[in-house]
Amino acid sequence: xxxxxxxxxxxxxxxxxxxxxxxxxxxxxxxxxxxxxxxxxxxxxxxxxxxxxxxxxxxxxxxxxxxxxxxxxxxxxxxxxxxxxxxxxxxxxxxxxxxxxxxxxxxxxxxxxxxxxxxxxxxxxxxxxxxxxxxxxxxxxxxxxxxxxxxxxxxxxxxxxxxxxxxxxxxxxxxxxxxxxxxxxxxxxxxxxxxxxxxxxxxxxxxxxxxxxxxxxxxxxxxxxxxxxxxxxxxxxxxxxxxxxxxxxxxxxxxxxxxxxxxxxxxxxxx
Numbered sequence: 286x287x288x289x290x291x292x293x294x295x296x297x298x299x300x301x302x303x304x305x306x307x308x309x310x311x312x313x314x315x316x317x318x319x320x321x322x323x324x325x326x327x328x329x330x331x332x333x334x335x336x337x338x339x340x341x342x343x344x345x346x347x348x349x350x351x352x353x354x355x356x357x358x359x360x361x362x363x364x365x366x367x368x369x370x371x372x373x374x375x376x377x378x379x380x381x382x383x384x385x386x387x388x389x390x391x392x393x394x395x396x397x398x399x400x401x402x403x404x405x406x407x408x409x410x411x412x413x414x415x416x417x418x419x420x421x422x423x424x425x426x427x428x429x430x431x432x433x434x435x436x437x438x439x440x441x442x443x444x445x446x447x448x449x450x451x452x453x454x455x456x457x458x459x460x461x462x463x464x465x466x467x468x469x470x471x472x473x474x475x476x477x478x479x480x481x482x483x484x485x486x487x488x489x490x491x492x493x494x495x496x497x498x499x500x501x502x503x504x505x506x507x508x509x510x511x512x513x514x515x516x517x518x519x520x521x522x523x524x525x526x527x528x529x530x531x532x533x534x535x536x537x538x539x540x541x542x543x544x545x546x547x548x549x550x551x552x553x554x555x556x
Contacts, residue, residue: 293397293435296339301379302400302407302423302489305549308447309363309382309530310509319508320367320380323357331355331369334429338403352404352428356383360507362514362528366425368404378404383425386445386526388516389555390414393439397431398490404428407490408552413439418480418521421490422552430554441555444522446495448529451546453536456496476543478520483547495519495527496545502538513538 306313323329331353338348353375355367359382367380379402391413398407398421406427411417422444424434433440455475476498483492497519505514511531515538518524527546538544 293394294399295396296399297401299401301402302381302405304379304381305423305447306365306380306382308449308549309359309507309512309528311530311532316365316380320357320365320377324355324367324369324375324377329355329357336370336404336428336431352378354428360512361505363505363507368428370404378402381423381425382447384445384447384526384528384551386443388445388522388524388526389441389443390523391439392442392552394434394437397434399427399431406431406434408434408442409490412444412522414521414523416521420480420493420521420550422550423489423491424553425551426553433554437554442552443555444525444550444552446493446517446525446527446546446548446550448527448533448546448548450533450535451527451529451544451548452534453538453542453544455543456494456545478518480519480521489549491550492548493550494545494547495522495525496543497525499538499540499542499544500524501540515544517544 306316310316334352336350336352339345340348351371353369357365359365362385364383365380366383368378369375370378393411395410406424407421408424409421411419479496481494497517500518501516503514505512513529515527517527
């Protein structure tokens, strides 16, 4: 691993990322119980990768472990990615939903934030395009592609959005702001395409409020029940696939109309 790549890496001490399972099933404990039954009783297929974990504080050392990755179907468009470490006995490390999206963007990788378990990471950088927003997404392929994230400067990234909640319509009413040397200016939010960090205590670096125009919508079920897969036009991200459970959605989603959502931005390298 080259020095330049290591300079990108920042380890986050003491905390892990969290599963965000509640975006697809409101009771995460039920999902954990379901996962354990699947792993212990059904022996599902998995792939194995090698991972290097940093251990120790005063005298850090690197340990190589085998990691199993299970992709368990969880609905029409969602799978539950489950990471098990052999150390030496299999131990569940993390599990999180992955939306099988079809939307992607060119992305400039600037920083890699590694969570405390060493097997999860967030990627920070710029979405290349007209606006070039700085964003951070949870890398659903971090266990397998960590070395690639540290190596590449720009690459094609598949991005997806899983909503905690959403509502049909724009983010709010029009308002007026006073600008120096320009006087009052009216701001129209009816068709605003925004991507803003969630300003709430406890929010993670990949939690955002997003607004945009609905380009397409169809039903999408999970093991919990009905939901929607929505293709959203959003100026910062161009287009992005978004999933929301039906009970987490207020109003009726219609093509060519606006949608506002709060949720979790995830991604993975395409190549």
